[in-house]
Amino acid sequence: CSDELFIRPLSLVLSAAVRKGITEAVARAFKDTRVKAVVLCGENGKFCGGADIREFAKAMSGPPLVPMIHAIEAGEKPVVAAIEEMALGGGLELALGCHYRVAHAKARLGLPEVTLGLLPAAGGTQRLPRLTGIPAALDLITTGRHISAQEALKLGIVDRVTEGNAVEAAVELALSVVGRPLAPRRLSNHATPLPADLDGVFEEVLVQVKRRARGAMAPVACAKAVRAAAELPYSRGLECERELMNTLFTSGQARALQYCFFAQRAAGKWSLPNGARWDNSRPRAVHTAGVIGLGTMGRGIAVCLVKAGISVVAVETEEKQLDSGRRAVRGMLERDAKRRGVTAPLHMITFTLSMQQLRDVDLVIEAVFEDMALKKSVFAELSRVCRPNALLCTNTSGLDVDELASVTDRPPLVVGMHFFAPAHVMKLLEVICGPRSSPETVATAMTLGKRLGKVSVAVGNCPGFVGNRMLKLYLDQAHFLLEEGASPEQVDQALEEFGFALGIFKVADLSGLDIGWRVRKAAGLIGPDVDPKFPSRHRQGRRYCPLPDLLCEQGRLGQKSGRGWYLYDSAGGKEARPDPAISSFLQEYRLRYGISARRITEQEVVERCVFVLANEGFRILEDGMAAAPEDIDMVYVFGYGWPRHRGGPMFHAAQVGLATVLQRLEFYHRQNPDIPHLQPSTLLRRLVGARSPPMQQWKQHIRSINSQL
Ligand SMILES: CCCCCCCC/C=C\C/C=C/C(=O)SCCNC(=O)CCNC(=O)[C@H](O)C(C)(C)COP(=O)(O)OP(=O)(O)OC[C@H]1O[C@@H](n2cnc3c(N)ncnc32)[C@H](O)[C@@H]1OP(=O)(O)O
Numbered sequence: 266c267s268d269e270l271f272i273r274p275l276s277l278v279l280s281a282a283v284r285k286g287i288t289e290a291v292a293r294a295f296k297d298t299r300v301k302a303v304v305l306c307g308e309n310g311k312f313c314g315g316a317d318i319r320e321f322a323k324a325m326s327g328p329p330l331v332p333m334i335h336a337i338e339a340g341e342k343p344v345v346a347a348i349e350e351m352a353l354g355g356g357l358e359l360a361l362g363c364h365y366r367v368a369h370a371k372a373r374l375g376l377p378e379v380t381l382g383l384l385p386a387a388g389g390t391q392r393l394p395r396l397t398g399i400p401a402a403l404d405l406i407t408t409g410r411h412i413s414a415q416e417a418l419k420l421g422i423v424d425r426v427t428e429g430n431a432v433e434a435a436v437e438l439a440l441s442v443v444g445r446p447l448a449p450r451r452l453s454n455h456a457t458p459l460p461a462d463l464d465g466v467f468e469e470v471l472v473q474v475k476r477r478a479r480g481a482m483a484p485v486a487c488a489k490a491v492r493a494a495a496e497l498p499y500s501r502g503l504e505c506e507r508e509l510m511n512t513l514f515t516s517g518q519a520r521a522l523q524y525c526f527f528a529q530r531a532a533g534k535w536s537l538p539n540g541a542r543w544d545n546s547r548p549r550a551v552h553t554a555g556v557i558g559l560g561t562m563g564r565g566i567a568v569c570l571v572k573a574g575i576s577v578v579a580v581e582t583e584e585k586q587l588d589s590g591r592r593a594v595r596g597m598l599e600r601d602a603k604r605r606g607v608t609a610p611l612h613m614i615t616f617t618l619s620m621q622q623l624r625d626v627d628l629v630i631e632a633v634f635e636d637m638a639l640k641k642s643v644f645a646e647l648s649r650v651c652r653p654n655a656l657l658c659t660n661t662s663g664l665d666v667d668e669l670a671s672v673t674d675r676p677p678l679v680v681g682m683h684f685f686a687p688a689h690v691m692k693l694l695e696v697i698c699g700p701r702s703s704p705e706t707v708a709t710a711m712t713l714g715k716r717l718g719k720v721s722v723a724v725g726n727c728p729g730f731v732g733n734r735m736l737k738l739y740l741d742q743a744h745f746l747l748e749e750g751a752s753p754e755q756v757d758q759a760l761e762e763f764g765f766a767l768g769i770f771k772v773a774d775l776s777g778l779d780i781g782w783r784v785r786k787a788a789g790l791i792g793p794d795v796d797p798k799f800p801s802r803h804r805q806g807r808r809y810c811p812l813p814d815l816l817c818e819q820g821r822l823g824q825k826s827g828r829g830w831y832l833y834d835s836a837g838g839k840e841a842r843p844d845p846a847i848s849s850f851l852q853e854y855r856l857r858y859g860i861s862a863r864r865i866t867e868q869e870v871v872e873r874c875v876f877v878l879a880n881e882g883f884r885i886l887e888d889g890m891a892a893a894p895e896d897i898d899m900v901y902v903f904g905y906g907w908p909r910h911r912g913g914p915m916f917h918a919a920q921v922g923l924a925t926v927l928q929r930l931e932f933y934h935r936q937n938p939d940i941p942h943l944q945p946s947t948l949l950r951r952l953v954g955a956r957s958p959p960m961q962q963w964k965q966h967i968r969s970i971n972s973q974l
Pocket residue numbers: 277278314315316317318319330351353354355356377378381383384385386387510511514527530531
């Protein structure tokens with residue numbers, strides 16, 4: 266119309282073309298005497314998802330963001346951002362350069378650059394603190410969390426929130442402010458409001474960020490940039506922001522985190538050998554679900570389902586377990602509802618001792634004890650009870666999904682849904698596609714995972730699937746290192762320095778050492794043929810470490826018994842302390858077997874534990890149990906505490922250099938010829954022979970792809 270001009274970016278992201286479009290249109294609008302005010306909005310009801318991450322890997326082209334935003338802020342006509350759906354990263358920075366901001370009530374705002382190993386380098390670290398003050402800006406910039414429009418209003422980030430049409434509300438606001446002075450609306454002119462204890466605030470944030478993401482550079486750089494906003498004038502703060510960004514931009518960490526962003530999305534695009542794919546297979550609607558077994562896993566799964574709006578029938582076999590399950594699930598739902606200020610949806614879950622109650626559900630997730638015979642009896646019973654088209658899913662962590670399917674009347678409707686403990690918190694869902702799982706079944710499980718807020722990764726049906734198959738070898742290395750002279754705390758410290766949230770022995774104590782003990786018994790590694798007093802260090806033709814079995818025999822089961830690889834204050838205690846008894850136990854063990862302890866370096870701990878993961882990842886690719894290295898990496902990042910800023914074991918191997926990984930594995934294998942998993946995989950050798958092509962080309966080097974997916 267005659268006195269206003271709409272400028273519409275062309276897409277979700279601030280690509281070079283979009284920046285060009287905005288720069289030119291704003292210049293035109295500022296020049297055009299008929300235009301009194303400008304409203305900036307997005308296409309298709311989405312304001313902006315930020316800079317185009319794909320452009321970061323290319324040479325910079327198109328107008329840069331910083332001067333573009335500066336020109337908007339410096340303009341003599343009011344510019345109002347109409348924020349629909351989202352203003353993220355560079356998108357929010359663009360909005361902060363506008364003189365006013367109107368958001369739709371459902372919009373989300375945030376500066377998630379830190380999650381990509383970067384910082385908001387289009388003036389965001391300088392403008393936001395001037396608007397909200399230091400603590401709120403530090404929180405948003407160092408965590409990257411998204412906030413609602415209501416929270417943004419409270420923080421002063423937006424001027425108005427509307428339930429109606431945000432563009433219309435922005436136009437109304439724009440017209441109402443024509444002629445008002447713009448200088449007070451330019452955030453770069455503002456002085457940053459300072460907290461009384463500036464040093465204290467920053468010290469606390471640095472402690473928090475280091476705890477949250479050990480070894481990650483970006484959160485620390487983000488805090489430094491905000492500090493510049495507290496101490497320097499805007500223009501100097503901007504320089505500091507740029508310098509910090511330069512360092513981050515070229516770092517391996519930023520590359521790894523951006524890789525994770527795309528790998529996470531790629532994992533959703535599954536395909537099966539029969540041609541079924543994410544985009545040609547329709548998932549079933551799931552309104553009601555059954556959960557069988559209310560142990561730790563079943564409880565978490567039931568909570569996830571209810572929170573996603575699915576009615577649940579939860580089944581247990583005995584009154585006592587049912588009661589404690591009911592209390593636990595209700596407690597979790599109530600705490601969650603309290604935190605979110607809503608009513609707990611307790612009416613959506615029924616607790617019962619009768620399998621008959623599952624007759625009408627759309628899908629069942631079995632989460633009973635990890636025992637094939639027990640699971641088979643449950644699946645046979647489900648076949649009898651459930652409607653013929655109900656999906657039957659198992660939360661097994663490693664058993665043969667096809668063997669389970671074979672006892673049912675509907676193998677195509679059977680699929681694995683492997684959740685990770687605690688199931689209502691952990692983001693990973695391994696969807697195990699049995700050879701007979703139908704495309705619709707896989708599509709339903711993958712889509713349900715997404716609906717539950719999980720990162721669903723389709724994997725093949727082999728012992729341990731992807732995650733636990735690799736974990737076993739990682740754990741083996743850690744145990745062998747103890748035999749050779751390391752202590753649990755030394756191994757854990759090296760892994761935590763590498764970036765793992767928790768070292769492997771702390772994780773083992775947390776999960777319970779008896780879990781692996783039971784699995785080893787079932788695999789015939791412990792049994793009547795093994796002398797309990799003097800167990801051999803070789804089983805089934807390879808080196809075996811009986812240390813964890815010996816610990817379990819002493820009743821040291823981890824946190825739950827107050828003692829495991831570490832000592833805890835009490836049963837269930839959380840604070841792990843090194844235990845002198847473990848040190849003597851290891852010394853006696855080495856003495857008994859004639860092992861002379863040697864000094865083990867941090868490098869050896871990390872290389873053996875981490876390279877063995879990647880080595881098995883290559884074998885998994887060769888076996889067709891994962892469709893791509895990205896899938897393996899996402900399993901490790903979202904399910905096993907792998908440090909995101911190192912991309913995943915496969916990405917890390919590529920970063921270190923495949924030739925180096927090969928050479929180090931050969932070295933360790935020469936030292937330990939009885940550990941077959943240190944022997945480099947065929948695919949790794951072939952890739953090195955082909956001069957280490959990029960990850961996207963790895964699959965081309967598998968001789969005969971026998972995809973199980
Ligand atoms: C030497 C120094 C030089 C420095 C020069 C650089 C200056 C930089 C200045 C400023 C820094 C600003 C940085 C940024 O803005 S970084 C980006 C920040 N934004 C984000 O992190 C948001 C990322 N996106 C999301 O969170 C979500 O995608 C969403 C909320 C926007 C939408 O979610 P949803 O509807 O679930 O869709 P998908 O996630 O599936 O995404 C759809 C599709 O779009 C792709 N995509 C999304 N966001 C981006 C993006 N920012 N860049 C590129 N591509 C993006 C996504 O990958 C999907 O693609 P598909 O899989 O191919 O379908």
